[in-house]
Each structure stands twice: as C-alpha cells, then as structure tokens.
Amino acid sequence: MEYISTRAKKDSGHKKTSAQAIIKGIAEDDGLFVPKQFPEKAINPNELVGYEYQQIAKIVLSHFFTDFSQEELETCVNKAYDSKFDTASIAPLIDTGDVYFLELFHGKTAAFKDMALSILPHLLTTAIEKEKESRKTVILAATSGDTGKAALEGFADVEGTEIIVFYPHIGVSQVQERQMITQKGDNTHVFAIKGNFDDAQAAVKKIFADKKIEKELTSSGYQFSSANSINIGRLVPQVAYYIWAYVQMITEKKIENGDAINIVVPTGNFGNILAAFYAKELGIPVNKLICASNRNNVLTDFINTGVYDIRREFHITSSPSMDILISSNLERLLYHLSGGNGERISRFMQDLKEKKHYVADDYILSGLDLFYANYANEEETMESIRKMYQKNQYLMDPHTAVAYKVYEDYKQKTNDKTPTIISATASAYKFADTVVKALGLPDEEDGFEAIARLYQHTGVKVPKELRDLKSKEIRHQKTLECNEMEVGILETLRKRVE
Ligand SMILES: N[C@@H](CCOP(=O)(O)O)C(=O)O
Numbered sequence: 001m002e003y004i005s006t007r008a009k010k011d012s013g014h015k016k017t018s019a020q021a022i023i024k025g026i027a028e029d030d031g032l033f034v035p036k037q038f039p040e041k042a043i044n045p046n047e048l049v050g051y052e053y054q055q056i057a058k059i060v061l062s063h064f065f066t067d068f069s070q071e072e073l074e075t076c077v078n079k080a081y082d083s084k085f086d087t088a089s090i091a092p093l094i095d096t097g098d099v100y101f102l103e104l105f106h107g108k109t110a111a112f113k114d115m116a117l118s119i120l121p122h123l124l125t126t127a128i129e130k131e132k133e134s135r136k137t138v139i140l141a142a143t144s145g146d147t148g149k150a151a152l153e154g155f156a157d158v159e160g161t162e163i164i165v166f167y168p169h170i171g172v173s174q175v176q177e178r179q180m181i182t183q184k185g186d187n188t189h190v191f192a193i194k195g196n197f198d199d200a201q202a203a204v205k206k207i208f209a210d211k212k213i214e215k216e217l218t219s220s221g222y223q224f225s226s227a228n229s230i231n232i233g234r235l236v237p238q239v240a241y242y243i244w245a246y247v248q249m250i251t252e253k254k255i256e257n258g259d260a261i262n263i264v265v266p267t268g269n270f271g272n273i274l275a276a277f278y279a280k281e282l283g284i285p286v287n288k289l290i291c292a293s294n295r296n297n298v299l300t301d302f303i304n305t306g307v308y309d310i311r312r313e314f315h316i317t318s319s320p321s322m323d324i325l326i327s328s329n330l331e332r333l334l335y336h337l338s339g340g341n342g343e344r345i346s347r348f349m350q351d352l353k354e355k356k357h358y359v360a361d362d363y364i365l366s367g368l369d370l371f372y373a374n375y376a377n378e379e380e381t382m383e384s385i386r387k388m389y390q391k392n393q394y395l396m397d398p399h400t401a402v403a404y405k406v407y408e409d410y411k412q413k414t415n416d417k418t419p420t421i422i423s424a425t426a427s428a429y430k431f432a433d434t435v436v437k438a439l440g441l442p443d444e445e446d447g448f449e450a451i452a453r454l455y456q457h458t459g460v461k462v463p464k465e466l467r468d469l470k471s472k473e474i475r476h477q478k479t480l481e482c483n484e485m486e487v488g489i490l491e492t493l494r495k496r497v498e
Contacts, residue, residue: 001039001066003232006335007031007346018065019127022120022233023137025226026208031345032332033232039063043283046257048247053090054081056247057119057240063282064236065123072126080119080237084108086464091115091241093248093421096392099264099407100254101400101424102245109179110427110463111321112272113150116229116237121154121161123233124225128160135218138493139163140207141227142200144268145172145321146426148190149179151227156185162496163227164189164489166200169479171316171323174447175430175466182472189492190476193485196314198326201228201269203485213486222493229271230328238275239282245421246284255419260287262420264407266399267291267299268322270329272423277333277370286370287418292406293375294319299327303373306365308348309357318378318434319398321426326352334360337367372414376405384408385428385438395460397426398434427463429454 002015005027016024021033042063048056058077062070081090087106094101107114128137139161141151148165155163167180169192180190193200207213208224217223229235242263249255263286265273273291280286293300295315302308310325317323335345344361351358360368376384381398384405388394396404403422410416428435432450437443441457444450448470455462480488 001064002036003033004036004342005029005031006034006331006342007349008342010342012342017067018232019067019130022123022127022231023131023133023223023225025224025231026205029346030205030209030349031342032230032328034332034335035064038281038336040281041283043243045243045246045250045284048243049251051247053240053244054078056244057081057237060240060243060282061236064232067130068126076119076122076126079122084118091244093245094394095254096388096394099404100245100249100419100421101394102241102421103424104241105424105427105463107150108153108465109146109149110430110465111146111150112423112425113146114153115241116234117147117150117154117227119237120227120231120233121158125158125160127233133223135221135223137161137225138217138222138489139225139227140204140489141165142197142204143167144197144323145176147228149176149183152180152183152185152188152190155227156183156188158187162187162189162493164191164492166191166193166204166485168192168196168200169194171196171320173320173431173433175432175451175469176320178447178469178472179465181474181476182469183475188476191485191488192479193482194479195482197324198314199482200485201326201328203482207486207489210486213490216490217493220493220497228328229269235271235275235278235329238272239278242276242279243282243284246279249419258285260285260418262286262288262290262416262418264290264292264403264420264422266319266322266403266423266425267293268324268327270299270327270333272425274329274332276423287416288372289370290403290407290410291371291373292403293373294322294381294402295375295377296323296325297375298325299330300373300375302330302360303368303371306360306368307357308352308360310352311356318381318431319402321399322402334364337364339363372410374406374409376402380405382434382438385435386440389439389458393458395428395435395458396424397428397431399426400424401438427466428460429462429466
C-alpha cells in the first residue's frame with residue numbers, strides 16, 4: 001500500500017511506503033499521510049470471533065502496513081500489548097445496561113493514548129531498520145494532557161530516539177502534569193509552554209516544515225518524527241480497538257454480525273473518531289459516529305453546518321485533553337470524503353491558516369451525514385459523571401462524561417435504539433479533583449488527595465502508575481514561550497551530543 005499526502009496534487013508521484021510515512025510523521029507539504037487505496041471492507045468481523053486483541057491488532061495493521069512482514073508486525077504487537085496492560089483483554093467492553101463503554105485506559109499511563117503509543121516505538125524502530133536510516137529520530141509531541149505522557153513512556157530509553165514533549169502550562173490536570181514532569185529516561189525532554197495545545201501543535205508543525213532546521217538537524221545526524229495522531233503509525237493501531245469491540249459484541253451475543261452500531265467519541269484532535277471511521281471503512285457496520293465536544297465546540301458547528309471557524313474563544317475546561325480548536329485529523333476525513341481531492345484540501349487548510357475559517361462543499365457535507373455532533377458544557381459534564389455513578393456505580397472521567405451526555409441527548413432527540421459503544425478514554429483518577437466535585441464529595445483541590453478521596457468513596461482500583469506518582473522525583477521543569485520552542489529543541493539536542 002502506498003501513502004500520499006492529503007494535500008498532494010493528483011498524480012503528483014510523491015508516494016511513500018508505510019515505513020517511510022511513519023518515519024516522516026508528516027508530509028513535506030504539511031499534509032497528513034493517507035493510504036492511496038483504502039483497504040475497504042477488508043475485514044469480516046465474524047471471522048475474528050474468538051481472536052485475542054493481539055491477533056486482531058496484527059490483522060488490522062497488516063492491511064495498512066503492507067511493507068512490514070507478518071513476523072515484524074507480530075513482534076511489534078506482542079511487545080506492545082503485554083503485561084503493561086492491567087487486564088488480559090487489553091480493552092474491556094463494559095455493559096452498563098443502556099450503553100457499552102470500551103475502556104481504553106488500561107495501559108501504563110491510564111489513557112487511551114497507550115493503545116497506540118505502546119506500539120508506535122516498535123513500528124518506528126522497525127521502519128527505521130527497514131529503511132536503513134542511520135540518523136537518530138527526534139520525536140516531537142504536542143499534548144493537551146494525555147498524549148505527552150503516553151509518548152514519553154513509550155519512547156523512554158528507546159535506542160536511537162529522543163522524545164520532546166510540549167504541554168500547555170495552564171489547563172492540564174495536576175496529575176497529567178506530574179505524570180509528564182516525573183518521566184524517567186535519558187532521552188526524554190518535557191517543556192511547559194505559555195500557550196494552549198493549538199499553539200503547541202502549530203509550532204511543532206512549523207518546525208517540521210522548516211527546511212533550515214531540517215538541514216541543521218541532518219548535519220548533526222538527526223531527523224524529526226511525530227508521536228501525535230498526525231503520524232499514520234499512531235492512527236492505525238487505534239482502528240484495531242473498534243474492530244475488537246465489534247467482535248466482542250458478536251461474541252457476547254449483543255449483536256449479530258452485520259448489525260450496525262453507533263460509536264461515540266469524545267473528540268479533540270479528531271484521531272480517535274477518525275480511527276472509528278477507518279474501522280467502518282474496513283468492515284464494521286456503523287449507523288452513526290457521534291462526535292462529542294466540550295465547550296470548544298468547533299467540530300460540533302462544523303459537522304452541523306459545514307463551516308469550520310476558529311474565530312472564537314478558547315475555553316479551558318475540566319476535559320483538557322479536548323481543549324483544542326484545530327483538530328488535525330479532520331483533514332484526513334475531508335480528504336476521504338472529497339474523493340481524494342488534495343488540491344481542495346490544500347485550499348481549505350490555506351483558508352484556515354489565512355482567514356481562520358473554511359467552508360466545506362455539498363459533496364463533503366453529504367459525507368458528514370454519517371456523523372452526529374454535539375457538545376456538553378461544564379455543568380452537564382459534572383452532572384453526567386454524578387448520574388452515571390449513582391445509577392450504575394460506573395466511574396467516568398470528564399472526557400468520557402462529555403461523550404455520555406452527548407449520547408443521552410442524541411438518544412432523546414432521535415429515539416435511536418442502535419447498540420452503542422462509548423470510547424472511554426481515560427481513568428477517572430487522572431481528573432480526580434473534578435470527579436470528586438461531580439460526585440458531591442467535599443471539594444479537594446489537590447489532585448493526589450482527590451485520588452485518595454475518590455478511592456475511599458468508590459473502591460474503584462487506582463491505576464498502578466498513579467499510586468506513587470506524588471512521591472516521584474520531578475525531572476523536567478522548564479517553561480518556554482511558544483516562540484522559544486525551536487531554540488528549546490536545538491539546545492536540547494546540542495546538550496545530548498556534548
Ligand atoms: N488529546 C490530545 C491532543 C493530541 O492528540 P493526538 O491524538 O494527536 O496525539 C492529548 O491528550 O494530548
């Protein structure tokens with residue numbers, strides 16, 4: 001399978017293998033790599049009944065990463081999905097009566113990002129070997145909270161790599177921040193930045209595109225790659241868990257093969273919901289993809305009107321991983337819905353850069369019919385956490401709660417009875433202060449005290465990673481202005497050479 005940029009002109013000839021696309025992370029024209037021919041309907045879920053998570057993941061990867069051998073994929077999968085996860089099923093599907101929660105937070109850092117960042121380092125190092133690439137790889141990641149820690153954990157002490165993470169100095173939860181700044185590993189580097197996620201992501205993309213920096217990097221024996229979902233190697237492993245979930249529903253006789261399901265995804269950078277779209281294209285029947293946003297509801301407006309407009313206030317919310325106005329992976333969806341029209345996507349992205357908005361055409365709008373979009377405000381999110389716990393003793397983190405609230409509204413509006421999966425993206429303990437408040441327990445501003453209080457009240461197991469987090473040594477403490485990020489990277493690398 002060949003990969004091309006979402007912004008490529010028709011037949012431009014700039015094709016990459018998946019190994020090359022994974023190493024590069026982002027295309028030279030700033031677009032994102034997409035498969036030239038999508039492996040449509042390549043999977044029959046019925047044939048996967050009885051398969052373990054690892055087997056399903058390998059099959060999914062093999063449809064996209066065709067230049068990897070079966071042995072290479074198997075090695076990557078087995079190294080990724082092992083006892084690092086606190087459950088043998090890797091991603092349990094929990095039935096609460098009216099909806100299924102696909103729990104994606106059983107990996108090392110207690111967020112869904114582990115599902116892909118446990119395997120990306122193996123895919124990347126295999127790709128580097130395949131391409132006989134001798135340069136060291138510098139992984140850049142912008143994070144609004146969860147990606148950063150999962151990327152650090154995945155790449156810590158991985159030979160031939162340096163990992164540099166940028167997170168907003170205001171907004172991420174106390175626990176999320178502590179997870180990142182206590183990260184061990186000589187090759188790990190973490191910076192808070194005086195800006196939000198969009199600022200961090202934009203600066204990282206600009207650095208990727210800067211030819212001068214690239215030259216400087218190459219002469220010192222380095223190249224950049226990305227750990228965000230802009231990297232196709234990050235995105236494809238996420239497709240596997242939706243296929244897995246559908247197969248579980250057949251196995252548990254909740255549905256029959258061929259029955260359509262809804263998938264609800266709390267959405268920020270649009271990677272997770274795009275993975276659900278890819279799973280649909282690959283072969284699972286989907287009725288609606290439900291895109292749930294917090295107050296940063298740019299995607300809600302886009303899906304409902306076709307106008308993507310970032311000329312609006314940026315809100316810091318209790319679901320910080322979704323505090324995003326520029327959702328990178330939407331570009332991939334637009335590309336697919338436009339029938340692979342790279343020139344049109346290029347125009348949209350140019351408009352977004354220059355005019356801060358763009359308007360999708362009718363052709364794309366009709367493709368968006370598959371999606372339902374809405375958002376939850378802060379009060380609704382809190383209420384959703386409380387109601388779910390009272391009714392089912394099921395503990396949701398604020399991101400999952402946003403998704404649940406949006407789903408509740410959807411059901412009320414449409415009376416749709418289609419079996420529905422909610423992507424449960426993080427452990428509630430990462431946001432314990434918010435969850436404690438939502439449950440009506442005495443307020444606890446300190447995230448670590450809040451973890452203890454929440455555990456006392458609910459008895460829900462605290463993820464291993466968070467148990468002794470408070471006592472871990474703080475190793476990263478630098479804060480940068482956004483315009484200092486480039487210098488921060490170059491200085492970090494210079495020090496590593498000395
Ligand atoms: N929600 C993310 C933002 C980055 O998203 P990604 O999927 O592109 O890595 C975060 O937690 O950092």
